[in-house]
Amino acid sequence: MTADLLIHDAYIYVDRGWEIPSGWIAIAGGRIQSVGDSGSAAPPAKRRISANGKLVTPGLINCHHHMYQNLTRSYAPVTNGSLFEWLTGLYPLWAGLDEEAVFASTYVAMAELLLGGCTTSMDHMYVHPKPFLIDAQFRAANEIGFRFYATRGSMTRSVEDGGLPPASVVQDEDVILEDSVRLVEKFHDASAGAMNRVALAPCSLFSVTERIMSESARLADRYDLRLHTHLAEDPEEDTYCREVYGCTPVEYFERVGWASARSWVAHFIYPKHEEIKRLAHAGVCTAQCPCSNMLIGGGSADLMGLRALGMPVGLGCDGSASTDSASLWLEARTALLLGRYKNGPHSMSARDALDAATRGGAACLGWEDEIGHLRPGACADLVIWQMSDVSLAGALTDPVEALLRCGPATAGTTIVNGVPLVENGQPNLPGLNDVLKEHLKQARRIQRLRP
Structure with missing residues (x-):
């Protein structure tokens, strides 16, 4: 043949x-x-x-990203801030997102990922000041021919409710759930070799209500979807969960029905040893984002330690606002260096890092049969x-x-x-130059800079 x-x-x-x-x-x-x-x-x-x-x-697999954030790449007022400092500094800018800005940022992100050897990427789009932003992402992915796994992110708690973002980027619970169903029914392709898939991804335990977490798990069961969120990323998350829910973040994660083989989480830096074992036994996977973690200075997951306890680990670029680049090659190299720095020269090889960037990413996306090898x-x-x-x-x-x-x-x-x-x-993207011009226009608008 x-x-x-x-x-x-x-x-x-x-x-x-x-x-x-x-x-x-x-x-x-x-x-x-x-x-x-x-x-x-x-x-x-x-x-x-x-x-x-x-x-x-x-092809390498990116299992945690926020593509829209390349519109505020290396934004000077918050470049040296902590996680919460750069979030509170950038949320008011991200309130300016619209379909044109998201299309341009997604297209540029995918072009950058391709240059770094990435052939499949998810994106965690949780800021929704306007409707149909994820539709714009699929338009960019399909125009390029990129294998794209969108995740319908969400936030319900604004500053007025004790959260971090302004009210303009959070949404009503019913709006979130209805749009989640719309996106799944419009774009999710469960067939072999699919180019478009959808998962459900409330932003974090401290940014959405318990109803959104629980209902997302139920929708995932109904439509046979995967689930994604940030978990155990910052010590302040532990304090918040104890004060609001009376338990640790992992215990709350379990309580709302997320401790299953459907779920993969981003970062997972501060769990207890027994919590890691429980989630690994339940089939939960983790996305390590070494460059972002090191730039923010908040610690990073122990990739080989998690794997030793039975938890598959993939790699993610995270958002350009924190890490400012989207190269899975760089993430794999940094994961290798970080692992050896933390645990010694015999603890991790280049093949271990490459395995995380391929097979580990495929496990996070529940796609081990077709990608990552x-x-x-x-x-x-x-x-x-x-x-x-x-x-x-x-x-x-x-x-x-x-x-x-x-x-x-x-x-x-x-x-x-x-x-x-x-x-x-x-x-090999004929439309890239025009999109870069539009991206510059949108970045200037969102950063409130004059041409």
């Missing part, structure tokens, strides 16, 4: 425990058709791409990595370790659903 695309002369990281030092990958119909080594016959193909000996991996039948989402000859000089024995120990690395070729969206290190 003739393949649509054949990548050859590659060092292929197919999956954990399966690497092909010199091989080829055949793609047909948006799927991995077959893989083989240089001693086996590759099928004929309509197009051939030589990796020229470079490393090929599954390059086994035959998987979605054809992959990356041919590039680095300068200077950066790789002397790295002769282990290209997987070199990917994260050397650098910087970027995607030379990024393929999503069998389609090259980055080639020769450049985005």
